[in-house]
Amino acid sequence: MPLWSRRLWLRRVVWWGGAVAIGLAAILFADAADGVAAMRKAIIRHDPRWMLLVAPLGFALSSFLTRSLFRGAQGSGIPQAIAALHMTDTRQMDRVLSLRIAAGKVLLTVLGIFSGGSIGREGPTVQVGASIMLALGRLVRVPDQASRRALILAGGAAGISAAFNTPLGGIVFAVEELSHSFEARTSGTMLTAVILSGITSLALVGNYSYFGHTTVALPLGRAWEAVLICGMLGGLGGGLFSEILVRAADGLPGAAGRFLVRRPVLFAAGCGLALALIGLVSHGATYGTGYEQAQQLVNGTSDLGASFFALKFIASVLSYLSGVPGGIFAPSLSVGAGIGGAISAWLPHSPAGAVVLLGMVGYFSGVVQAPLTATVIVTEMTDNQGLTVPLLATAFLAYAVSRTVCRRPLYGALATRFLRTQTSSAASGAEPASSGPASSEPLASTSAPSATRSSGMPPV
Known part of the structure; x- marks a missing residue:
């Protein structure tokens, strides 16, 4: 289009409004998550044993609503955004990233956090951001796939930027994880969306750092032992977590897989009960996003103990297996901070605050x-x-x-699995997880997962 085309400027104004809307949505999402977390804490203060009822019922309700009203809202939301980037059918893309599914994602993630799930809101914000931008693309009738792909990338990057208040992180995430490239066609739209969503967040909640401000440093010398140890342990732990999730997406083995197929809502309730028991053991530290615990570890004000990271790891696995919507970003940062806090006592030459951050990353x-x-x-x-x-x-x-433990990148493998599930559902005539047929186009930089087993599959 010509530079001063009226249609071109109409699109730009609509997309700028979309970036502001993503910033607002991220702030409201964060406020809602914080609000229900405060409600859960009030329940625990009254009597921690109430969670033995709240968690199973909440997880059962979330699983039921996900499978009945909001099919496609399960999981973190990032695999859905990646899968949509590789779809060639625009109707299918619109169904996967619909505003209805995005609204369900927010509602059910908030319910999961209230119920004590070890889940975060950052991954779901990616799906919400991509859905908002794609909906505006439909409004102005964007015709070509390249422009739609640019909108999905822009929405996902703006979602991460607004959720964490990390504009550079949003851009790098879109390049490294979502698209595996930086194309001139998409860069301008993405950068503009990140900037405007960041300005919205800055105007409404101020210029804050997610975990506060730290000045800790790591001098050269023996202090760098922490780099080697945190890199090794973090890679092993993170790779193990990813491998469990990827294998679980292909189906749980044995009786657990058969029970999941027959009674998915009861299975989710069982995961909620297990989470409540872990929460009782950890005195409530494993519930929710883990933001507060990670912040305490970073600031050196925590007395969580060395077992926190292991219990949080198990809680995160159970939350995923239950199939309730929710992300893994914040819980992963919390587990990593726990690893750093646990080993910092064994590294006297390294500042404890630095070790926590190294464990986190x-x-x-x-x-x-x-x-x-x-x-x-x-x-x-x-x-x-x-x-x-x-x-x-x-x-x-x-x-x-991590690559030696889990050969397939987590989000790419889950996105491939999501596409295959849609393809097989369409071929059999059943309604796919988020409706519509799927493209079989392979994902960039992602090897295909193994064939689906018949023992049951948690939603991706």
Whole structure:
């Protein structure tokens, strides 16, 4: 179109409004999550045993609503956004990233957090952001796939940026994880969306750092032992977590898989009961996103104990297996902070605060296998550029170790599984997880997962 085309400027104004809407949605999502977390804490203060009832009922309700009213809202939302980038059928793309599914994603994630699920809101915000931008694309009748893909990338990047208040992290996430490339056609739309969503967040909640401001440094010498140890342990732990989730997406083995197929709502209730029991053991530390616990570890004000990271790890696995909507970003950061806090006592030459941040970036990089994204997000969340080089070294070491445990990047593997599920459902005439047929186009930089077993499959 000509530079001063009326239609072109109409699209731009609509997309700018979409970026502002994503910022508003992320803020409201965060407020709702914080509100229900406060309600859950009030229940625990009254009597922690109430969670033995609240968690199973909440998970059962979330599973029922996901499978009946909001099919396609399950999981973190990032695999759905990645899968949509590789769809060629525009109607299918619109169904996967519909505003109805996005609304259900927010509602059910908030319900899961209230019920004590070890889940986060950042991944779901990616799906919400992509859905908002794609809906506006339909409004102005964007005709070509390249422009729709640009809108999905822009919405996903703006979602991460607004959720964490990390604009650079949003851009790097879109390049490294969502698209695996940086194309001139998409870069302008994405950068503009990130900037405007960030301005919206800045105007309404101020210029904050997710975990506050830290000035801790890691001097050269023996202190760098922490880089090696956190990179190794974070990569092993993150790779194990990803491998469990990828294998679970292909189907649970034995009696558990058969029970999941026959009684998915009861299975979710059982996961909720197990989470409540873990919460009682941890005195409530494993419930919710883990933001508060991670912040305490970063600031050195925590008395969580060495078992926290293991219990939070198990709680995160159970939350995923239940099939309730929710992300893994915040819980992964919490587990990583727990790893760093647990080993800091064994590293007297390394500042404890630095070890916590290295553990955080190591485990997070091991889970998502996106070392640049992990480094930039942790750096921006703590407002600490002095640790950039140690964080980078830890993240890339963790990435290499994680790849030996889990050969398939988590989000790419789940996105491939999502597409295959839709394809098989369409071929059999059944309604797919988020409606509509699926493209069989392979995902970039992602190897295909193994064939689906018949023992049951948690939603991706």
